[in-house]
Amino acid sequence: MSSPTRVLVLNSGSSSLKYQLLDMRDSSRLAVGLVERIGERTSRLKHTHVPDGSTREQNGPIADHEAALKAVAGELARDGLGLDSPELAAIGHRVVHGGMFFTEPTLVDDSVLTEIERLIPVAPLHNPANLTGLRTARALRPDLPQVAVFDTAFHTTMPEAAARYAIDPKIADRHRIRRYGFHGTSHAYVSRETARLLGKDPAEVNVIVLHLGNGASASAVQGGRCVDTSMGLTPLEGLVMGTRSGDLDPAVIFHLERVGGMSTDEIDTLLNKRSGLFGLCGDNDMREIRRRVDAGDEAAKLAFDIYIHRLKKYIGAYYAVLGRVDAVAFTAGVGENAAPVREAAVAGLEGLGLAVDAGLNAVRGDGPRLISPEDARVKVAVVPTDEELEIATQTYALVEKNNG
Ligand SMILES: Nc1ncnc2c1ncn2[C@@H]1O[C@H](COP(=O)(O)OP(=O)(O)O)[C@@H](O)[C@H]1O
Ligand SMILES: CC(=O)OP(=O)(O)O
Numbered sequence: 001m002s003s004p005t006r007v008l009v010l011n012s013g014s015s016s017l018k019y020q021l022l023d024m025r026d027s028s029r030l031a032v033g034l035v036e037r038i039g040e041r042t043s044r045l046k047h048t049h050v051p052d053g054s055t056r057e058q059n060g061p062i063a064d065h066e067a068a069l070k071a072v073a074g075e076l077a078r079d080g081l082g083l084d085s086p087e088l089a090a091i092g093h094r095v096v097h098g099g100m101f102f103t104e105p106t107l108v109d110d111s112v113l114t115e116i117e118r119l120i121p122v123a124p125l126h127n128p129a130n131l132t133g134l135r136t137a138r139a140l141r142p143d144l145p146q147v148a149v150f151d152t153a154f155h156t157t158m159p160e161a162a163a164r165y166a167i168d169p170k171i172a173d174r175h176r177i178r179r180y181g182f183h184g185t186s187h188a189y190v191s192r193e194t195a196r197l198l199g200k201d202p203a204e205v206n207v208i209v210l211h212l213g214n215g216a217s218a219s220a221v222q223g224g225r226c227v228d229t230s231m232g233l234t235p236l237e238g239l240v241m242g243t244r245s246g247d248l249d250p251a252v253i254f255h256l257e258r259v260g261g262m263s264t265d266e267i268d269t270l271l272n273k274r275s276g277l278f279g280l281c282g283d284n285d286m287r288e289i290r291r292r293v294d295a296g297d298e299a300a301k302l303a304f305d306i307y308i309h310r311l312k313k314y315i316g317a318y319y320a321v322l323g324r325v326d327a328v329a330f331t332a333g334v335g336e337n338a339a340p341v342r343e344a345a346v347a348g349l350e351g352l353g354l355a356v357d358a359g360l361n362a363v364r365g366d367g368p369r370l371i372s373p374e375d376a377r378v379k380v381a382v383v384p385t386d387e388e389l390e391i392a393t394q395t396y397a398l399v400e401k402n403n404g
């Protein structure tokens, strides 16, 4: 029999599990799906069998990520694509925090699991879910290669000047405090796709990537290597996000503790889950915020303006870090869909050679596309991310290499 060519990709978020089954002969999708609101009473699994376009939904409580993955395995089996299939070559897992230890896709064994577990304190929303996904998948198919693809890996090329905080290096090193960066799989994929859109080799181009999803981060990519990114020790630093504050004066935390009487855990929850767009105006979905702004809602307008102000600051900062910029690429849910965000983020930056063509920006499309005027010195692009394809590609490459 020829070797198996299918890869199942699992992207476990704090309360969701996204998955795709791909055939790596042509990178085609066989099944895609999502389990939402894991741990709540209103969990939902939505499964699509891609070849015939049929979809199924399960509604009702799914207690945890283990139950979620088992439910997904059941749906795949109903389409004849079960985890027991001999055509399955590997399972690729998104793991958010890999610390300094993991710089490449890694075959998972017990020691790798232990290391991912050690990193839970710096990725409390993400690594526990990733670990459950890994453990459950291993239990279901112990013989199959399980590959971890780390969000942090792409950022390990950052120079020390960008990666270190200005604190005593002995204390920093003892506690492994440094800027790791996240969404690296997306930043890597999108910066490469942007070079392709420009018809250039990634080694020749400098790109600012703006990954704007629920979590959001910016990166400065120089000739295909990350030289700076906006998330730090944890995914809390940087841009304003759906529910996270992004940058703030660290003294805000002391103040909330000493004067506000809040506990460390309460502040952690406030900054990670009840801040950002949600904290400012009660909504974290950019569609709803735009609807409210258009209806004249003041709180939504202020939330939008703070979001844009921060984004613009990072574009300027990474322009300075790179010196020469070929393109700014918008990606992820907000970046790919919210034309008003793209327009506002670039407004007033003509002096930097940056502009958006209103007509091109308004066009909805699926693929990578330019939205800057034809003669623009710096191109502005919308480049859809595909973390699942990138994880599958890296997973399959590792398995093939190990098979000699
Ligand atoms: N048409 C749209 N207009 C504006 N924002 C959108 C649109 N579609 C999706 N979004 C935004 O994208 C966000 C989700 O992005 P996504 O990249 O899927 O995030 P994550 O992977 O972090 O869950 C939503 O919170 C929503 O604000
Ligand atoms: C690291 C991170 O913020 O991931 P997500 O956007 O999936 O929450």
Ligand SMILES: [Mg+2]
Residues within 6 Å of the ligand: 213, 214, 332
């Ligand atoms: Mg995402």
